[in-house]
Amino acid sequence: MRKRRHSPPPDSPPEAALQGDSWQVVRIRAGDVADVIRLDHRVTGLAKPDYWRDMFERYGRRRLGERMFLVAKTVGPGTLPDVLGFIVGEVRAWEFGSAPCGWVLALSVEPQARLRGIGKALLGALAAEFKKAGVNKMRTMVARDNQLHLLFFRSEEMMAGPYIELEKELD
Amino acid sequence: MKLHVSSRLAIFALLELAARPEQQLSVAEIGEKYGVSSHHLAKVMHVLGRAGLVRSARGAGGGYQFSGNARRMTLLDVILLFETLESQNHDPAVGELSEEGHALREVMSEIDDIIRATLGSITIATLHKLVRRQRERRPRRTAAAS
Ligand SMILES: CC(C)(COP(=O)(O)OP(=O)(O)OC[C@H]1O[C@@H](n2cnc3c(N)ncnc32)[C@H](O)[C@@H]1OP(=O)(O)O)[C@@H](O)C(=O)NCCC(=O)NCCS
Numbered sequence: 129m130r131k132r133r134h135s136p137p138p139d140s141p142p143e144a145a146l147q148g149d150s151w152q153v154v155r156i157r158a159g160d161v162a163d164v165i166r167l168d169h170r171v172t173g174l175a176k177p178d179y180w181r182d183m184f185e186r187y188g189r190r191r192l193g194e195r196m197f198l199v200a201k202t203v204g205p206g207t208l209p210d211v212l213g214f215i216v217g218e219v220r221a222w223e224f225g226s227a228p229c230g231w232v233l234a235l236s237v238e239p240q241a242r243l244r245g246i247g248k249a250l251l252g253a254l255a256a257e258f259k260k261a262g263v264n265k266m267r268t269m270v271a272r273d274n275q276l277h278l279l280f281f282r283s284e285e286m287m288a289g290p291y292i293e294l295e296k297e298l299d
Numbered sequence: 300m301k302l303h304v305s306s307r308l309a310i311f312a313l314l315e316l317a318a319r320p321e322q323q324l325s326v327a328e329i330g331e332k333y334g335v336s337s338h339h340l341a342k343v344m345h346v347l348g349r350a351g352l353v354r355s356a357r358g359a360g361g362g363y364q365f366s367g368n369a370r371r372m373t374l375l376d377v378i379l380l381f382e383t384l385e386s387q388n389h390d391p392a393v394g395e396l397s398e399e400g401h402a403l404r405e406v407m408s409e410i411d412d413i414i415r416a417t418l419g420s421i422t423i424a425t426l427h428k429l430v431r432r433q434r435e436r437r438p439r440r441t442a443a444a445s
Binding site for chain 1: 413419
């Protein structure tokens with residue numbers, strides 16, 4: 129049975145840290161950014177170091193009450209990387225009239241560590257942060273062909289919302 | 300979009316069986332809940348059996364037992380055993396080769412893609428959670444129906 133710890137380790141800000149058998153969910157720290165860059169590179173095939181450094185500055189350092197950048201970190205020695213997964217979220221309001229809502233902006237789990245509940249724990253920790261920020265709805269936008277993301281969010285009982293994403297090539 | 304009645308019955312039967320993987324349920328028991336004839340349901344169960352999703356149990360009362368993985372089996376996997384989705388239908392539609400036909404096809408394929416992505420991402424286990432949610436929202440009605 130997975131343990132849930134409600135007091136965070138002294139060096140990490142989130143109030144609800146979730147701990148698995150050998151990992152826990154905490155707020156990102158500067159030392160984790162390189163691992164996030166590597167993990168995202170492995171998962172997407174694209175290296176985006178500047179993007180993730182900027183995301184860390186925007187979501188990991190400022191306005192932390194409404195912006196969340198959480199990582200699942202290995203606890204103790206082992207063969208797995210330090211950062212096993214990450215999730216980024218933000219409370220946004222009044223875009224096209226939408227009431228304040230928690231947006232899940234990114235989520236990835238280390239391929240070797242999937243299907244152990246890490247994604248679920250990351251989303252659970254983010255949802256807890258959203259609730260603390262006073263919102264009671266969570267939303268995300270996923271690629272139609274990203275079956276893993278879709279299966280995952282659906283298994284969390286997320287349904288299609290009232291918005292449709294539209295786009296166009298700019299000439 | 301409307302699902303073929305066999306697809307609907309297959310999904311309902313899998314929900315029933317997956318909820319009680321240790322138990323056998325007869326075609327009559329499942330049919331009674333959904334108000335369908337055992338005859339139609341028996342054909343559906345036969346297809347599910349051939350696909351390895353259910354196992355027929357011999358002996359008195361001889362029912363069916365779930366033998367798939369509810370957390371990995373999507374609604375699309377089940378539906379495709381009984382029908383093809385529009386996007387797979389290769390018969391040319393009226394006017395399809397015209398520019399107008401292409402434009403209309405582009406719009407219709409948006410819908411097809413969403414149908415496919417939706418049905419392909421909801422597993423029997425996820426649908427089961429949605430059933431539970433309905434039950435919690437409407438406890439009286441469900442209690443009255445069962
Ligand atoms: C989606 C993702 C985050 C899930 O992480 P995870 O740690 O494996 O997820 P969990 O173990 O918490 O799974 C929770 C539930 O999601 C569903 N799920 C996850 N992976 C699944 C799969 N491969 N098949 C079917 N269902 C799946 C299941 O319902 C699962 O519960 P179960 O194991 O009890 O059946 C992970 O697969 C991932 O990172 N995918 C790539 C994402 C990506 O493309 N990122 C780049 C852009 S940001």
